[in-house]
Amino acid sequence: MSERRIVLGLDYGTKTARALLVDPKSGDEIATAVAEYPHGVLESQLPDGTRLEADTALQNPRDYLTVLQQIVPEVLNAGGVQSEEVIGIGVDFTASSVLPTLKDGSPLCTLPEFSSNPYAWVKLWKDHAALPEAQDMTELAERRGETFLSYYGGRLFPEWMFPKTLRMLRMAPEVYTAADRLIEAGDWLVWQLCGEEKRSACQAGYKGLWSKSDGFPSEDYLGALHPEFATFAKEKLPSDIYPVGSRAGGLRESWARKIGLSPGIPIAVAMIDAHAAVLGSTVAETGKMVLALGTSTCHLVMHEKKILAGGIAGIVEDGIVPGLVAYESGQSAVGDIFAWFTKNQLPAHYHETAKQTGQDVFSYLQSLAAQIPSGQTGLLALDWWNGNRSTLMDASLSGLIMGLTLATRPEDIYRALIEATAFGTNAIIDNHTEQGIPVNELYACGGLSERNQLLLQIYADVTGRRLNVAASSQAAALGSAICGAVAAGPEMGGHATFSDATRAMARVKDKVYSPDPSAHAIFKRLYAEYLQLYETFGRGALDTMKRLREIRREAGS
Amino acid sequence: MSERRIVLGLDYGTKTARALLVDPKSGDEIATAVAEYPHGVLESQLPDGTRLEADTALQNPRDYLTVLQQIVPEVLNAGGVQSEEVIGIGVDFTASSVLPTLKDGSPLCTLPEFSSNPYAWVKLWKDHAALPEAQDMTELAERRGETFLSYYGGRLFPEWMFPKTLRMLRMAPEVYTAADRLIEAGDWLVWQLCGEEKRSACQAGYKGLWSKSDGFPSEDYLGALHPEFATFAKEKLPSDIYPVGSRAGGLRESWARKIGLSPGIPIAVAMIDAHAAVLGSTVAETGKMVLALGTSTCHLVMHEKKILAGGIAGIVEDGIVPGLVAYESGQSAVGDIFAWFTKNQLPAHYHETAKQTGQDVFSYLQSLAAQIPSGQTGLLALDWWNGNRSTLMDASLSGLIMGLTLATRPEDIYRALIEATAFGTNAIIDNHTEQGIPVNELYACGGLSERNQLLLQIYADVTGRRLNVAASSQAAALGSAICGAVAAGPEMGGHATFSDATRAMARVKDKVYSPDPSAHAIFKRLYAEYLQLYETFGRGALDTMKRLREIRREAGS
Numbered sequence A, B: 001m002s003e004r005r006i007v008l009g010l011d012y013g014t015k016t017a018r019a020l021l022v023d024p025k026s027g028d029e030i031a032t033a034v035a036e037y038p039h040g041v042l043e044s045q046l047p048d049g050t051r052l053e054a055d056t057a058l059q060n061p062r063d064y065l066t067v068l069q070q071i072v073p074e075v076l077n078a079g080g081v082q083s084e085e086v087i088g089i090g091v092d093f094t095a096s097s098v099l100p101t102l103k104d105g106s107p108l109c110t111l112p113e114f115s116s117n118p119y120a121w122v123k124l125w126k127d128h129a130a131l132p133e134a135q136d137m138t139e140l141a142e143r144r145g146e147t148f149l150s151y152y153g154g155r156l157f158p159e160w161m162f163p164k165t166l167r168m169l170r171m172a173p174e175v176y177t178a179a180d181r182l183i184e185a186g187d188w189l190v191w192q193l194c195g196e197e198k199r200s201a202c203q204a205g206y207k208g209l210w211s212k213s214d215g216f217p218s219e220d221y222l223g224a225l226h227p228e229f230a231t232f233a234k235e236k237l238p239s240d241i242y243p244v245g246s247r248a249g250g251l252r253e254s255w256a257r258k259i260g261l262s263p264g265i266p267i268a269v270a271m272i273d274a275h276a277a278v279l280g281s282t283v284a285e286t287g288k289m290v291l292a293l294g295t296s297t298c299h300l301v302m303h304e305k306k307i308l309a310g311g312i313a314g315i316v317e318d319g320i321v322p323g324l325v326a327y328e329s330g331q332s333a334v335g336d337i338f339a340w341f342t343k344n345q346l347p348a349h350y351h352e353t354a355k356q357t358g359q360d361v362f363s364y365l366q367s368l369a370a371q372i373p374s375g376q377t378g379l380l381a382l383d384w385w386n387g388n389r390s391t392l393m394d395a396s397l398s399g400l401i402m403g404l405t406l407a408t409r410p411e412d413i414y415r416a417l418i419e420a421t422a423f424g425t426n427a428i429i430d431n432h433t434e435q436g437i438p439v440n441e442l443y444a445c446g447g448l449s450e451r452n453q454l455l456l457q458i459y460a461d462v463t464g465r466r467l468n469v470a471a472s473s474q475a476a477a478l479g480s481a482i483c484g485a486v487a488a489g490p491e492m493g494g495h496a497t498f499s500d501a502t503r504a505m506a507r508v509k510d511k512v513y514s515p516d517p518s519a520h521a522i523f524k525r526l527y528a529e530y531l532q533l534y535e536t537f538g539r540g541a542l543d544t545m546k547r548l549r550e551i552r553r554e555a556g557s
Helices: A062-080 A131-144 A147-152 A161-171 A173-178 A184-193 A201-207 A219-225 A232-235 A253-259 A273-279 A335-344 A347-357 A359-370 A411-435 A448-453 A453-463 A475-488 A498-505 A516-536 A544-555 B061-079 B131-144 B149-150 B162-171 B171-180 B185-194 B201-207 B219-225 B232-236 B253-259 B273-280 B336-346 B349-356 B359-369 B410-433 B446-453 B454-462 B475-488 B498-505 B517-537 B544-556
Strands: A006-012 A016-022 A030-036 A085-095 A098-101 A181-184 A247-250 A266-268 A288-293 A295-301 A314-317 A325-333 A379-381 A399-404 A441-445 A466-471 B006-012 B017-023 B027-035 B085-093 B099-103 B180-182 B249-250 B266-267 B290-295 B295-302 B313-318 B325-331 B380-382 B399-404 B439-444 B468-469
Touching: A006 A062, A006 A184, A006 A273, A006 A399, A006 A475, A016 A062, A016 A475, A030 A062, A030 A498, A062 A184, A062 A253, A062 B336, A085 A184, A085 A273, A085 A475, A098 A173, A098 A184, A098 B232, A131 A147, A131 A219, A131 A273, A161 A173, A161 B185, A181 A184, A181 A201, A181 A232, A184 A247, A184 A266, A201 A314, A219 A232, A247 A475, A266 A475, A273 A288, A273 A498, A273 B273, A288 A411, A288 A448, A288 B232, A288 B544, A295 A379, A295 A411, A325 A411, A325 B201, A335 A359, A335 A411, A347 A359, A347 A475, A347 B349, A359 A453, A379 A411, A379 A516, A399 A411, A399 A516, A399 B544, A411 A453, A411 A516, A441 A448, A441 A453, A448 B162, A448 B180, A453 A466, A453 A516, A475 A498, A516 B544, A544 B517, B006 B061, B006 B185, B006 B273, B006 B475, B017 B061, B017 B313, B017 B336, B017 B475, B027 B061, B061 B131, B061 B185, B061 B253, B085 B185, B085 B475, B099 B171, B099 B185, B131 B149, B131 B162, B131 B219, B131 B253, B131 B336, B149 B313, B162 B180, B162 B232, B180 B185, B180 B201, B180 B232, B185 B249, B185 B266, B201 B313, B219 B232, B249 B475, B266 B475, B273 B290, B273 B295, B273 B439, B273 B475, B273 B498, B290 B410, B290 B446, B295 B410, B313 B410, B325 B410, B336 B359, B336 B410, B349 B359, B359 B454, B380 B410, B399 B468, B399 B517, B439 B446, B439 B454, B454 B468, B475 B498
Parallel strands: A006 A085, A085 A266, A288 A441, A441 A466, B006 B085, B085 B266, B290 B439, B439 B468
Antiparallel strands: A006 A016, A016 A030, A098 A181, A247 A266, A288 A295, A295 A325, A314 A325, A379 A399, A399 B399, B006 B017, B017 B027, B099 B180, B249 B266, B290 B295, B295 B325, B313 B325, B380 B399
């Protein structure tokens, strides 16, 4: 038998799933394999042609198993890894991606009587159809003074499990009644693999209105939303929820055969993808904020105490590491703003010059914007192209740019947009520190941290904090592998704690971005201006952005 | 001798001069000829290589005569017009474009001892080097409570004759001392042609701090700026100023020979180009505001009474038509904003599709933006890309756009920019009507009125006013021809009054833009939002724009 021990991280994103094999001692990434979901994201119709309502985004749960049978054998083969060398498996998943199942875990959409009912499929995280339900739930919770509201910054989102399920009950009561279980897709996948329905505190805490101290919302509250909803948590959700890193069970014989692994390998309870990336960025302690920089940005930081801080989207005990409270904030568009800009605002000759000089257009723009000293664009923007998630939790806000003159160039605007997202992150940091949650250092991971050095330096300069970058380009999958190593435990060649596991397995790049004092001084002045606009347009002094939406809606009707 | 009577309009712009022959009875435009100034605009150096300070823009006065000898023979030839058929000449000119001369009218820059001194050349209207002088003059006038300040909205501009001359006195006292005269280039040209120094109330009133009731500023005030400046008006400017349409004199023998016309033809006193365009747009009465729509917009309206209204850049008796007070406002960038947008913000495929469909890019953008119903962009902009001339007179303000989302398209922004310039014009109209100066109907002339139907309709919809468009594409030159016809008088085949002359000679297009009531209702709501931003950022509640400039300046030093 081989001496080598390997852990497997499974990372289920929006369009693809990824498998990563990691050495739990050295952290060496042995091999990776990726596959797209055969049905992708269903936004306009089901495979049988059934039309979907607006703002819907569904997935086929069978796809998760199909790709699993593809990527695991492929990654083992690519890494030259023997089945008996794999000692643990971790899973991260998008959330809240929810599906209704029978008691045995069969998804309702796989039953002939429900296969044409959209509510029987996986409601993907970005499905926003439950907006009215989220509003109703928020208003009722406010009126009743429900404590749980304070764990979520005072507002529920249509992306979460409860609003999605309430909508199911309202729109498709037959599906609701037939469902023995409503479950996160990540928890469901773990259930499939090990035969145990063991749900994760990470998903339940951030997306399922559950907390370690209070459990789920009361029957009273739920019943006031809809009589049949009263018993939702009691009947369709289990009350035992497990901290991240817990062992959910061992790999079932049937699945072991299908994917070429040994039966009985420990499987960790699931984790939300962005939260797994925290571990993959080396962070398992307090005071270090991880920025998962992608199309949007997720900000996660841990603290010993549970402080019901305002303007924070999720406050969850054991949410990332057992024993610590994890705080989540977010910016709803970051990379998306830059992509919008290059698609909609960039003259031809920028694309041409980039091509001629063998760069992609973002690299070329970066090189131009990097030549502009801090404070020299004359511009200031509010980074609200997709609303403001944190700290204002207001999707009706919109983007603003000012300081425009006839001499303003595209690279000035590009730089101002990067600066605006840095100011937005700084507002989130301030919101933590002002309420007693320290943020000492920053850790970046995700797509933008791989390819935008200018952005990283600006973030350091604006925040006045050292910024480290995850060495792994697949920090979420690495975080899952870390969970697998902790679930396996030291006796099997894994690790006893997240601290041990992250220390051994995760790394940051040598290059650390340190704030430049003179740039920081200039940005402090610009940030004061940003904050003034933030307050003015974000907290009601000037409700122009909301009224522009109203005017558009009413003029269009 | 021929029965036909023809008048000649000469229009001196920034880069070119134009000659237009018009039938004073029918208004038919017989022929036109255009020529560029040989030396163009001198912005970095004199022809001999002398370097120029920043914000300088000079011209060579000889160029005005050179092109005259080219365009007049050319237009006579093109129109098949005999010299004896021409009965009157009018001249319009950019202003304040000022030059120092000897008593006989010789420009100082033509004397060898001054040819290398930039202050001896024509300071073109857009020369902004006298900014400190304009500020000093404004502050002193404020402190002393000088009445004349209220004719100019409370602020003097560096473009005007007095600040330019004060700067000459400070920087090049030898030129100031040698100058017997400081004179507008338009008045100087008339002087050359007829041998009489007869200055126009239009130029003196708008750009020369002169008013019919008060004359020039006092020696006391001028002397407090600089001891030698006390006698400036008394010694270097004549006290007799003539209303527009007055006959300055007859064409001198020498010039008649040079340009192929008969000696003695009546020549009208000069007029500012935008003001001449009012006449060329059929307007010689009260209540009709003319918008000269070009790179910037000039707004002119007349009223019986002299009302010292705030936020109006110039209030001049007899400024356009004798017996009426003419009020001038302006937006410092309009067409310039659209040009900036297409150069800096428009992706390649817009240019490509325009080309493929045989349109220029503005026409293509118009066709896309015209498909967007009013109020449906979700955007709102402040049109201050080059500051705000009226009603705020603040060059330190800058452009703003808000309501941006990931779904915002270039054509949405283009439409929002047009709407913003319409809102800016509406704020100017409101400023008149609120202070008792009626604006009943709009008349558009200038480049944008020729080629942007969408803009014209939006202006009608936003302002809720009928908008007429000058039939002539050369409204300023036509206005000059009208002056020539009035100077000639009815006995020679011209006209007795401006009313008669404009009625006979100027026309509007058949197509009148009428406000659409439902669009107007939507724009009223958007305009209320615009006004709130206008007040907030324009009048000190949020001085963000000024501070962005400060930060840029201080960070750059």
